[in-house]
Amino acid sequence: MGKLPVDLTPGQIRCSKREVVLTRGAERLSTREGARKLYDYFSSSEGIGGFQDHFDWWARNQFCSRGGKPLWIDPHDPNVHHIFIDDNIRLDDADTIVHPQGSPSHVCDDLVQSQRGLVGGQRNLEKLHLLPPERRQEPLPSARAGAAALALGKQVLVVGGVDAAQSPLASVEVYHVDEGKWEKKAALAQPSMGISAVQRDGAVYARGGMGAPTSPQALVRVYEPAKDHWQPLPSMPTPCYGASAFLQGNKIFVLGGRQGKLPVTAFEAFDLETRSRTRYPSLPSRRAFAACAMADGVVFSLGGLQQPGPHNFYSRPHFVNTVEMFDPTQGAWSKPSRAIRMREKRADFVAGCLGGRVVAVGGLGNQSCPLDFALSGKKGEPLPPMPTGRCSCSSCPAPSLLFIIGGVAQGPSGAVEALCLREAP
Template sequence: MAVPNANEFHWQSLARLPSGRVYHSLFEVGGQMYMLGGCDAAGRPCPALDLYSPEGDRWISLPPMPTSRAGAAVAVLGKQVLVVGGVGEDQSPLKVVEMYNTEEGRWRKRSALREALMGISITVKDGRALAVGGMGADLLPRSILQQYDLRKDVWALLPPMPTPRYDAITHLIGSKLYVAGGRQCKRPVKAFEAYDTETRSWTSLPTLPCKRTYAGVLWDPDGRMCLLGGLRQGGGHQSSKFTKNINIFDTNQGSWLKSDDTVSMKTKRADFAAASLRGRIVVAGGLGHEPSALDTVEAFHPQKKKWEKLAPMNFPRCSASSIVIRDRFLVVGGVNQVPSSAHEILYVKEEELL
């Protein structure tokens, strides 16, 4: 399939959110996009669950969560949606676990976590949710790995990670769960480890090339992890700096590609939306050295081996949630000084929209 040219990508604004929202969770069930929880303009976590309807270009309010929360970990198990941990109304981590049935349209309480955690990373394997790490109420990172069994409604403890952390990058390839980066007490970690679900053992991999947070992360079908931009932590008295550097780890070779084999982005940025779309890597918005949020967008052309500018977003913002559904890149909410209610979609012009 031919890779689209830069001028074929087009942004369109869709129905705005009922209110400005940040740290909400987006997920897809049956090709439909749902939006869950998040913080409002006053910084309060909310219980809302909304479904976007492309037919009428509108948001439909669904039964709210029993527990208001932001930054929740979400796992889709068939028609059921498992919502784990996050931050509650008192700004503390939560141990509450709830499940929404998209067919019945109702919530059920499920077995709680052993302790309250925020910043959990969650992945699904063989119909079970694997929850990695997190930060406890004491603000310390955890090394816990736990597995949720939907039929039995139980959490089982698996061998813990060698490196405790929260907000880690997780990705499943075959029987291996890769866990990269994350944070400990707000400081970024370089640890990179893999859990083998068959041997139930952990392996340490070559660490991340630098300490950074708020990077874009994409995995390609060939098992390569691409870390894009972010905020690089300064050493000693140095200040942290935005970067446009890219690092690529090849799981087949078990090593990081040489920097000569990667092409840096045009713009230094962090806390942006990133996606693989029609064979191209796309990055949108975020924060850079400008005083306000960015609206700039660029895409990598794999044959030309260069980044090209795309049309800017209609609404500059950082901390937006994003998802790709049916070759459409949806960027929802975020922050531009205050939580944003913007909702826009990037697609290729030749196609019918939604």
């Protein structure tokens, strides 16, 4: 058996409110340059080495996890497993010395897919771009991930989510676009993250989610903005969180989601007029953290983390670039040719429809190359990267805009950014 290499150069980790800095010899890395660099540094290290932790920082934070030893993890990385052993790890936040932090990959060399030949035509003169700095949005009052977001006229409603302590939130906030400010609204009766929400005739329908016990919910609530009031409705048949919801006519379509770490493949619709439910053919493949979008009545299910099936139980979950489409007029799923797959495999991202195109933003993946892939023989159109790379975001479509709200970078993010559609000169 070969010997492990030993690096005797002592290293240090120093923490502050602004950043975490790692030094060893001439090497220096900072979270200001992106947490992924530190994750990749430790993941690629071989042998044995040592780093002095920042005990004083832990003490100044009353010995809670926020001041503990930072541990960068990527739960979707199938190739690396980080193990943390210490005698001061507790199951709650009090008096624990480890501070787990998510580490998204280089995120968002965004892409746009042309849908010509699949979901109808498009205007050739439109371009997608980030809003200029003078029109950037105010950040969320409370940083969060896994929230639901949707547009109500000139307002953006953000519902629930999860905070830095990984606790589900009941808070509801609305952003007034014209005034550029946030306002608190009536909270949910039960804290919840991963809610799926749509609006019809001014009413907001919020379905599913995950509460404090980390169990999926079957809750259905309706919010009336004029009364600032939530009203419970009969439960949905399949408890889940992180599902995708779409409104088409009188029907609310709910697709996918998760129950714990397991993907949900159910595809259901609820008719708001007849109060009846319809079950559609399930998703063909078992993918967690996939993203879905609806364009011209066609449902797209993109990417995700492929889960082992019944015949390959021992295989590992892995990122995929799968594209599956459902046409309600045909009542069946179809899988396009390999040429239409996303070129970069990714999960835990958001997808939306903007200007007749399907847009994929953010997420986690194995690569950091620019994202462009072919759809029906047409090349994807690369977009400028988001100013704040992150995963677990919320997306909110609005006329000529796609808002990207919150998410996870080094921790829960309060960033609010928008992709804008404009006519080419």
